[in-house]
Amino acid sequence: MKMKKSAYPYILWMGIFIVVPLLLILYFAFTSGDSQNFSSFQFSLDNFRRFFTPIYLKVLGRSVNLAFISTVICLLLGYPVAYIICKEKLRKRNIMILMFVIPMWMNFLLRTYAWLTLLGRNGLINYLMSKLGFGTLNLIYNDKAVLLGMVYNFLPFMVLPIYSVLVKIDKSLIEAAEDLGANKAEVFLKVVLPLSLPGIMTGITMVFIPAVSTFIISSLLGGNKYNLIGNLIEQQFRWTGDWHFGSSMSIILMVFILITMAVTSKFDKEKEGGGGGLW
Amino acid sequence: MVNKGIKRLYTFLIFLFLYAPIIVLIVFSFNDSKSRGVWAGFTFKWYIELFKDAGILKALYYTLLVAVLSAIISTVIGTFAAIGISNMPSLSKKIVLNLNYLPVLNPDIVTAVSLMALFRFLRIEFGFATMLLSHITFSIPYVILSVLPKLKQMNKHLAEAAMDLGATPFYALRKVVIPEIMPGIITGGLIAFTLSVDDFVISFFNTGKGVSNLSIEIFSMTRRGINPVINALSTLMFLSLMVLLLIINKRTEKSEIERGEIL
Amino acid sequence: MKRLKSIILILVVMIMVGTLAGCGGNKPSINVYNWGDYIDESVLKDFEKEYGIKVNYSMFATNEDLYVKLKQGGESFDVIFPSDYMIERMIREGMLVKLDKDNIPNLENIDKDFFNLDFDPSNEYSVPYMWGTVGIIYNKTMVDDVVDSWDILWNEKYKDQIIMLNSQRDTIAVALLKLGYSMNTRNVDELEQAKKELIKQRPLVWAYQGDEVKDTMVGGEAALAVVWSGDAVAMIRDNPDLEYVIPREGTNLWFDSMVIPSTAKNKEGAEKFIDFLCRPDIAARNTDYIGYSTPIPEAIEMLPDEIKNSKVAYPTKEEMGDTEIFRDPMDIIQVYDKIWTEIMSEQ
Numbered sequence: 001m002k003m004k005k006s007a008y009p010y011i012l013w014m015g016i017f018i019v020v021p022l023l024l025i026l027y028f029a030f031t032s033g034d035s036q037n038f039s040s041f042q043f044s045l046d047n048f049r050r051f052f053t054p055i056y057l058k059v060l061g062r063s064v065n066l067a068f069i070s071t072v073i074c075l076l077l078g079y080p081v082a083y084i085i086c087k088e089k090l091r092k093r094n095i096m097i098l099m100f101v102i103p104m105w106m107n108f109l110l111r112t113y114a115w116l117t118l119l120g121r122n123g124l125i126n127y128l129m130s131k132l133g134f135g136t137l138n139l140i141y142n143d144k145a146v147l148l149g150m151v152y153n154f155l156p157f158m159v160l161p162i163y164s165v166l167v168k169i170d171k172s173l174i175e176a177a178e179d180l181g182a183n184k185a186e187v188f189l190k191v192v193l194p195l196s197l198p199g200i201m202t203g204i205t206m207v208f209i210p211a212v213s214t215f216i217i218s219s220l221l222g223g224n225k226y227n228l229i230g231n232l233i234e235q236q237f238r239w240t241g242d243w244h245f246g247s248s249m250s251i252i253l254m255v256f257i258l259i260t261m262a263v264t265s266k267f268d269k270e271k272e273g274g275g276g277g278l279w
Numbered sequence: 280m281v282n283k284g285i286k287r288l289y290t291f292l293i294f295l296f297l298y299a300p301i302i303v304l305i306v307f308s309f310n311d312s313k314s315r316g317v318w319a320g321f322t323f324k325w326y327i328e329l330f331k332d333a334g335i336l337k338a339l340y341y342t343l344l345v346a347v348l349s350a351i352i353s354t355v356i357g358t359f360a361a362i363g364i365s366n367m368p369s370l371s372k373k374i375v376l377n378l379n380y381l382p383v384l385n386p387d388i389v390t391a392v393s394l395m396a397l398f399r400f401l402r403i404e405f406g407f408a409t410m411l412l413s414h415i416t417f418s419i420p421y422v423i424l425s426v427l428p429k430l431k432q433m434n435k436h437l438a439e440a441a442m443d444l445g446a447t448p449f450y451a452l453r454k455v456v457i458p459e460i461m462p463g464i465i466t467g468g469l470i471a472f473t474l475s476v477d478d479f480v481i482s483f484f485n486t487g488k489g490v491s492n493l494s495i496e497i498f499s500m501t502r503r504g505i506n507p508v509i510n511a512l513s514t515l516m517f518l519s520l521m522v523l524l525l526i527i528n529k530r531t532e533k534s535e536i537e538r539g540e541i542l
Numbered sequence: 543m544k545r546l547k548s549i550i551l552i553l554v555v556m557i558m559v560g561t562l563a564g565c566g567g568n569k570p571s572i573n574v575y576n577w578g579d580y581i582d583e584s585v586l587k588d589f590e591k592e593y594g595i596k597v598n599y600s601m602f603a604t605n606e607d608l609y610v611k612l613k614q615g616g617e618s619f620d621v622i623f624p625s626d627y628m629i630e631r632m633i634r635e636g637m638l639v640k641l642d643k644d645n646i647p648n649l650e651n652i653d654k655d656f657f658n659l660d661f662d663p664s665n666e667y668s669v670p671y672m673w674g675t676v677g678i679i680y681n682k683t684m685v686d687d688v689v690d691s692w693d694i695l696w697n698e699k700y701k702d703q704i705i706m707l708n709s710q711r712d713t714i715a716v717a718l719l720k721l722g723y724s725m726n727t728r729n730v731d732e733l734e735q736a737k738k739e740l741i742k743q744r745p746l747v748w749a750y751q752g753d754e755v756k757d758t759m760v761g762g763e764a765a766l767a768v769v770w771s772g773d774a775v776a777m778i779r780d781n782p783d784l785e786y787v788i789p790r791e792g793t794n795l796w797f798d799s800m801v802i803p804s805t806a807k808n809k810e811g812a813e814k815f816i817d818f819l820c821r822p823d824i825a826a827r828n829t830d831y832i833g834y835s836t837p838i839p840e841a842i843e844m845l846p847d848e849i850k851n852s853k854v855a856y857p858t859k860e861e862m863g864d865t866e867i868f869r870d871p872m873d874i875i876q877v878y879d880k881i882w883t884e885i886m887s888e889q
Binding site: 316331395404497498 | 580607
């Protein structure tokens with residue numbers, strides 16, 4: 001079919017706007033010198049050597065751990081929401097999905113600041129808690145606050161893909177299963193869940209990857225006490241000015257994510273070349 | 280039924296979770312103080328100042344313009360690309376997909392700096408065009424990510440069947456394929472719009488000539504503290520979106536009677 | 543098809559409108575690049591009216607962002623507002639032009655004590671805009687010890703009640719000052735010691751914050767914090783339980799000044815703008831809006847009494863004690879980065 005030709009314009013676009021910048025980053029990563037002065041670059045593996053020391057690896061580990069947990073939480077919280085919404089009538093469904101997305105159009109920094117007001121020692125939540133007679137909770141500047149922030153930020157990115165796949169599942173398949181005697185749980189586990197797998201994989205991709213490289217949430221909600229790899233990379237580019245080190249960390253992060261995605265793809269039964277995830 | 284009650288409660292809690300910070304923002308837009316730590320009384324002054332602030336209004340204009348344009352353009356390019364990719368042989372498909380996801384894999388700052396270096400290299404002057412191009416670049420992968428699962432889900436033979444019945448490939452595309460994958464296209468477009476509206480780093484390093492967006496204005500206030508005029512603006516934006524939502528709701532109510540799926 | 547065509551047409555028009563909107567008219571103009579929320583916008587309008595020069599105003603978030611944008615050269619600016627150490631760096635790298643002092647007669651109005659500072663020895667490149675100090679703000683109701691030294695921030699009694707700045711240099715500087723060293727030291731030994739102090743302090747620090755520290759302290763959520771004097775003024779106004787103190791070991795004296803980049807296209811307009819901002823009445827309005835301290839004595843006179851006489855906003859030389867201005871760190875910045883990462887990696 002001639003359909004594949006429709007991808008050619010984009011492939012050209014990618015060539016310019018993705019491949020070339022990637023090559024630039026690789027160039028930065030494998031050289032050292034004054035970042036602002038191309039002529040001073042010399043080949044060097046120092047940037048990579050510097051990273052593979054306990055301190056930086058610990059940071060990477062911490063980031064991956066946090067991203068993993070928030071992805072799992074987003075999946076556990078988000079799947080039911082997507083499921084509930086897709087069961088509604090068309091009009092209500094669309095409204096609900098829009099309502100899910102609209103908060104994302106309010107500036108992210110502002111919303112994160114608002115969490116400070118909610119979670120603070122004298123913040124709204126603790127205020128309500130004390131009115132209700134409970135003691136105050138330690139809700140902020142710790143890893144729980146960071147997790148909350150991550151889930152808050154990424155939940156819609158998990159819900160939307162799952163929803164868009166769930167909504168188009170052929171109802172007759174479900175009816176057939178019920179006719180054959182399956183109960184609700186079996187219908188879900190054996191029919192719906194497997195069919196929604198492409199959406200789940202997309203959701204996981206759209207949450208895990210940004211979660212690994214996030215830094216604003218850990219900075220504001222974690223009181224800057226949990227340096228994540230995103231913080232480190234941002235620092236290199238926007239404070240220290242060492243784009244070489246920053247680029248090498250990005251390459252390492254990229255490779256790491258690609259490997260992770262390749263490994264998880266082994267668990268996806270639908271092996272025919274990619275339902276949207278990365279492999 | 281207990282089941283229904285639990286579902287309702289759960290959905291309500293999730294939405295409360297999503298909207299709590301927004302409610303805080305709205306409340307503090309009426310606070311007679313620049314501080315979010317104390318309530319100093321009710322005032323409309325930030326709203327009045329907002330309409331005198333040309334800089335912020337201009338930023339709002341550019342934010343919306345870039346978001347709408349990049350969403351539409353990236354959705355179009357991305358959808359066609361996804362259709363093409365899903366019909367590619369396995370190996371080239373893998374390569375293209377992995378390249379495609381690079382902007383997704385990269386932290387914002389890396390995409391920002393690499394695009395900036397690219398534009399410098401090509402000697403393109405920074406301004407509206409460069410900002411728009413960078414937004415489109417980081418949006419397309421998400422559109423593809425949203426559309427591909429739907430393409431996979433779709434019965435491949437539908438398009439073939441249409442063409443067997445005499446449709447041209449383009450007609451088959453328009454009347455068969457696209458309606459099938461429409462939820463994915465819409466999702467992709469929404470995500471592209473969302474990412475664009477909120478972007479700071481990539482926009483900051485790839486703009487010029489006084490073209491700014493709201494995120495740049497807001498982030499550049501982080502040394503001094505966010506001017507509550509921004510809270511007022513956010514509140515107004517939120518209210519307009521809610522009104523828009525109501526209008527869409529009403530209109531869908533009418534069309535629902537006639538056709539199946541509209542949005 | 544028709545619908546598609548009309549959509550494409552609309553798109554093209556929108557893109558054209560967007561691109562053209564960026565272009566200016568034939569009126570003379572200057573490109574000004576400043577910190578966020580760091581000017582009274584009505585001042586810009588008055589300048590445009592008086593001089594007939596349009597001001598294209600954009601904002602940056604940090605000195606380092608400013609540096610990158612300037613170095614990359616994709617855009618030209620006529621007036622920018624870097625901080626002390628960044629000015630030193632820009633001078634060293636030849637990124638600035640010397641000012642023609644004849645074109646800036648209002649330079650006269652600036653307090654002579656703010657001239658010929660280390661970062662611009664003969665004051666050939668910069669004109670001070672705002673200045674201030676760094677100190678400890680504390681909540682009187684939550685702190686019963688005397689606050690006059692940096693070491694109170696290491697006092698176990700205030701565990702989880704202390705806020706430090708999330709800026710590498712400012713926080714390492716506090717540790718260095720506590721140890722009696724210079725903020726600008728290049729001695730690796732001294733820096734190591736500062737690192738150890740900060741690691742020791744970590745369990746006591748509730749958070750490392752940026753501008754959120756203001757809300758935190760005003761909301762009474764913590765007892766002690768390190769802040770800039772300009773912010774302290776606003777915080778005390780919102781919460782009278784707060785007090786600001788410059789520790790006896792000394793502190794950082796900082797400046798944000800106006801300079802003209804070498805890539806500027808309208809140097810004349812730039813100098814007029816700088817001159818305009820040094821007019822006492824304009825400076826007074828500006829300072830009043832921004833809330834930080836102006837270097838122009840006549841402007842200070844025009845401010846309300848509570849600010850004029852504020853020891854926080856306008857301390858005397860004695861009250862300031864030993865002050866140091868940040869110097870360009872150059873390569874030491876990598877050492878800072880490593881130290882900071884090590885401090886932050888401690889669990």
